[in-house]
Amino acid sequence: MRQNLTHILSTPHLLITDGAAGTHLEAMGCDLNDELWTAKVLKESPQLIKQLHRDYFEAGADFSASVSYQATIEGYTKQGLSESEAIALIKASATLLLDARDEWWEQQGKADNRRYPIAAASIGPYGAFLADGSEYRGDYELSAQQLRQFHQQRIEILWDQGVDLIAVETIPRLDEALVIAEIVQELGAKCWITFSAQNSSQICNGQEIAECIRALEPFECVVAVGVNCTAPQYIGGLIENIKSQTNKPIVVYGNLGNSYDPNSKTWCEHDKQGVTSYLEYARQWKALGAKIIGGCCGTTPMEIKQIFSNID
Template identity: 85%
Template sequence: MRQNLTDILTTSPLLITDGAAGTHLESMGCDLNDELWTAKVLKDSPELIKQLHRDYFQAGADFGVTVSYQATIEGYVNKGLSAAEAEDLIKASATLLLEARDEWWQEQGKAEQRRYPIAAASIGPYGAFLADGSEYRGDYQLSTQQLRQFHQQRIELLWHQGVDLIAAETIPRLDEALVIAEIVQELGAKCWITFSAKNASQISNGQEIAECIRALEAFDGVVAVGVNCTPPQFIGGLIEQIKAQTAKPIVVYGNLGNSYDPDTKTWCEHDSHGATHYLDYAKQWHALGAKIIGGCCGTTPTEIKQIFSTIE
């Protein structure tokens, strides 16, 4: 039976999602300089994916998120796999998460009286498939129908594997968010939609976050909204903008404020906003009303453990 996020949040003042998949996989020795990014590890080293999930559960995450952000049929086919092999890998991302969750729960979580984790399936934007950083620009030219063709099958594959929630994340443009919301609604599924943002009021393509949140109000299947993979210094202002438009739970998981290099598939560090400040930002976001908090690119189980250990 699927867990219901709305019901869980009625009795939980805060839920913690996991941190970056890519950053932690790199710490395990994975080379992610590839168009498939973390989806390459899904293909080559599935045992590391299970370890990734277990590490985040152990750190305090109430959610596990599949390593399917950049796992697309088109992307795998471009690497020489068949469409059927690509579908199997996308489904495997959910299976690995569900197995890791149950193994951790039986071995550790139940004894520690932890919350049984929620399984969320990551859906990245079309820009993630392009692997050129355009999920932080939203400047690709696709029709609504083309966006639907890109997203629908992957969402259906992941939902039918038994996840609790679709996590549509790093979405840089409203029309793409609306396509995803429509697919989820038609499927009878549930999702959160989080945007990437360029400042404290605009998502990555320049649209106002307030406009985007208002447009998603009509979809019952969208059970939480927010921002992710956004510099943490912008997220407080974005929460305030979102909160003025909706009563839906707000989910935020920022990056460390670094800049992304699409050529090397890495994040270039800056000194002004680093990991040492991330917990302070998370405290601020919780005080502003965010109900689900975690980490995105640059964060690790360390940041998740700090949030778990500190914020009530």
């Protein structure tokens, strides 16, 4: 049975989502320099996916997202898999998460008096399938119908596996967010939608975040809105802009402020001397009104544990 998100999101306490999948899988020894990125691990080392989720639950995450951000039928078939094999791997991303959650809960979480975690299915933008960094530009030319054709089947597959939430992530353009919201609404599912942003007021294709949040307001299926995979110094201003347009819970999970190289599929570290810590940013975001906080590229279970241990 799916969890009651309305009840869970009404709690007065901060909720914590997980950190980066790719960063932690690389720390486990995975080579992600591939067009499938983390989705290749579903095929090669599914046991590591379960360990990934468990590590984030142990660190304090109330939510964890499946490793399906870049797991698409088009992406898998492009690399030689059949459509049925691709669908099986997309399904596996959800079942590995659900199994990891329930195993952790029975072995540890229940005894530690933790919240029963929410299982979210990650949906990335069309730009993630292109694997050229365009989820940070949104400069692909697709019609609303083409976007629907790309997203619909995968969303239906993942929802049918029994997840609690569709986590729509790193969306660089409003029209794509609206298409996905329509699919989720028609399915009777629930989602959050988070945009990638280029500064404190604009998403990655230049549209104002306030305009995007306002456009999503009529969709009851969208239970939270926010930003992810965005430089942390911009997130405070983005929260202020989002808050001006909605009373829905705000979800934020930034990256560590590094720059992405689409050729090597890696994040290039900047000089961190004098830079605000991720924990301090998280404290600021909570004070500004963020309800759900976690981490994106560059973050690890360590950042999630710091948030869990130091912010109520």
